[in-house]
Each structure stands twice: as structure tokens, then as C-alpha cells.
Amino acid sequence: MRANEILKHTKKEPFRPFRVFVSEGATYDIRHPEMILVTQTEIAVAINRNGGEVPFEMAYCDPIHVTRIEYIAKNGSSASRKSKR
Numbered sequence: 001m002r003a004n005e006i007l008k009h010t011k012k013e014p015f016r017p018f019r020v021f022v023s024e025g026a027t028y029d030i031r032h033p034e035m036i037l038v039t040q041t042e043i044a045v046a047i048n049r050n051g052g053e054v055p056f057e058m059a060y061c062d063p064i065h066v067t068r069i070e071y072i073a074k075n076g077s078s079a080s081r082k083s084k085r
Contacts, residue, residue: 001066007038009069017072020045023065029072038063 009018010033020028020036020043028045030036035055037044043063046055 001063001069003038003040003043003063006036006043006063006066006069010036010038019070019072020066021068021070022061023067026059028059031072 006020009016010030015033017029017031020030022028028036028047030045035046035048041062043061043066045059045061047057047059048054049056
């Protein structure tokens with residue numbers, strides 16, 4: 001997926017939490033726009049495992065490995081398929 005397509009999801013107003021799916025099978029929930037940094041060659045996702053204010057770790061991925069993005073429903077499930085590669 002192109003970096004600018006991913007970035008569009010972070011800039012939507014009002015912001016809607018979304019899930020990023022990558023080619024290796026991992027998923028990353030983006031619950032706030034500050035949890036993801038998108039560049040032309042890399043995305044960095046803050047991973048917060050314990051619910052605290054400071055992220056636990058970071059995950060890095062080339063935007064080309066993002067296979068799709070889905071919005072997250074309030075119950076945490078995927079609300080709908082938004083983007084496909």
C-alpha cells in the first residue's frame with residue numbers, strides 16, 4: 001500500500017481507530033493518530049500492551065507490506081474492510 005494512502009487514515013476528522021494488516025500476518029491497532037508514524041519508506045507503530053500512557057515498544061514495516069486497513073468497531077472487532085492492496 002502506498003504511504004500516502006496509509007497517512008490519509010491518520011488524518012481523518014474525526015479520527016477513526018483502524019487496524020493495519022501486514023503481509024507476514026501481523027496486525028496493529030491504531031487507536032490514536034499519534035500511535036503511527038508514516039514515511040515513504042517505513043511505518044513505525046507504537047505498541048502499548050499494558051494500557052499505560054507510554055508505549056511498550058515499536059514495530060517497523062515497509063508500507064509495501066501493508067495489505068489492508070480496516071476500521072475498528074467500539075468492541076475491538078474490525079468494523080469493515082476499507083482498503084485492499
